[in-house]
Amino acid sequence: MTVVIALRCLDGLVMxxxxQITDPGRGLTYPDQKLHPLGKRAAWGGSGSRAVxxxxxxxxxxxxxxxxxADDIGRALQARTVPVLEHHYECFIEKVPAQESSGATPATYVLAAGYTGDQPFIVDIDPHGLIGRHEGTGFQAIGSGAPMAQQAYTLLENFNMSDRGIDYGLLGVLRVLDALAVSSPxxxxxxxxxxxxxxxxxxLSPDExxxxxxxxxxxxxREQKTLDVLFD
Structure with missing residues (x-):
């Protein structure tokens, strides 16, 4: 299962x-980098086929x-992603002789966030090549863990992360990720x-x-202490 998250804060963005990578064909899991730089003021991550x-x-x-x-960041990402998707879809061999199906698929999601000029963007490209824009909602998650991430973030909605500074956003995103790690192996x-x-x-470095x-x-x-005295 993969989860990649983007969050808009008052003064920046957090991804x-x-x-953890799961290889169903070989029954393996191993660590790999899922977040990557996109120039000096943006980043991107993906879920799905490692080849794509x-x-x-x-x-x-x-x-x-x-x-x-580019004038339209969504179109720029789409123009580069769709040909790669199409190539892998065309070359994909669904059934391999004398081998059980591994459940592998070239379907891939891409999520990018950053700045063009002074304007923030949160953009995703789905396996059909469609563009999603999420600056308005201020939150997006992709990957098989995305539904749980959306739910976990909703439970933090009362903290109004989009109205707080980026340091608060880092706390919120890491708390969501850690919650998913507990609930999903x-x-x-x-x-x-x-x-x-x-x-x-x-x-951020591992120490950070x-x-x-x-x-x-x-x-x-502090939440626990507040709850402890709630009915005093």
């Missing part, structure tokens, strides 16, 4: 993902500025976080993620 995502990583990595400087760490402002996209997790722990402790 986060787990790093590898090709997209080469394309997005070789021409990030032309994507971000196929979501696993280490968790990746990216802090995106109009100036830069900063991918650990600091954010410590702050999440303080948040939970």
């Amino acid at each position: 986060g993902s787990d790093s 995502l590898y090709d997209l990583e080469q394309i997005f990595g070789s021409e990030p500025e032309s994507i971000l400087e 196929s979501v696993g760490g280490p968790m990746d976080l990216c802090r995106i402002t109009p100036e830069e996209a900063h991918h 993620v650990a600091e954010v997790r410590e702050q999440v722990g303080q948040w939970k402790d």
Whole structure:
């Protein structure tokens, strides 16, 4: 199971993902990077076929500025993603002789967030090549863990993350990811976080993620203390 999340905050954007890859054909799980830079002020992640995502990583990595400087960021991502999807769909061999079906499929989702000029964007491309824009709602998740991520984020809605600064957004995204890791064995760490402002996209180091997790722990402790005295 994969989950990649994008959240709009008052002064920036946060992207986060787990790093556990499940290979149903071989019955394996292993860690891999799911968040990638997209130029200096954006990032992207994907879920689905590793072959498709590898090709997209080469394309997005070789021409990030032309994507971000396009008049329509959604169309720019779509124009590069759809031909890759079509190629893999055309070449995909669904049934392999003398081998049981592995459940593999080239279907792939892409989620990108960042800034074009001073305007934030949250864009996804689905396996049909359709564009989704999510700056208005301020939250989007892709991957097989997306429904649970949406539900977990809804439970945090009263904290009004979109009206708070980006440091609060990091706490919210990591809390959602950690909640999914507890509830689903196929979501696993280490968790990746990216802090995106109009100036830069900063991918947090493991030590920085650990600091954010410590702050999440303080948040939970204060919630517990509030609940303890609620009926006093």
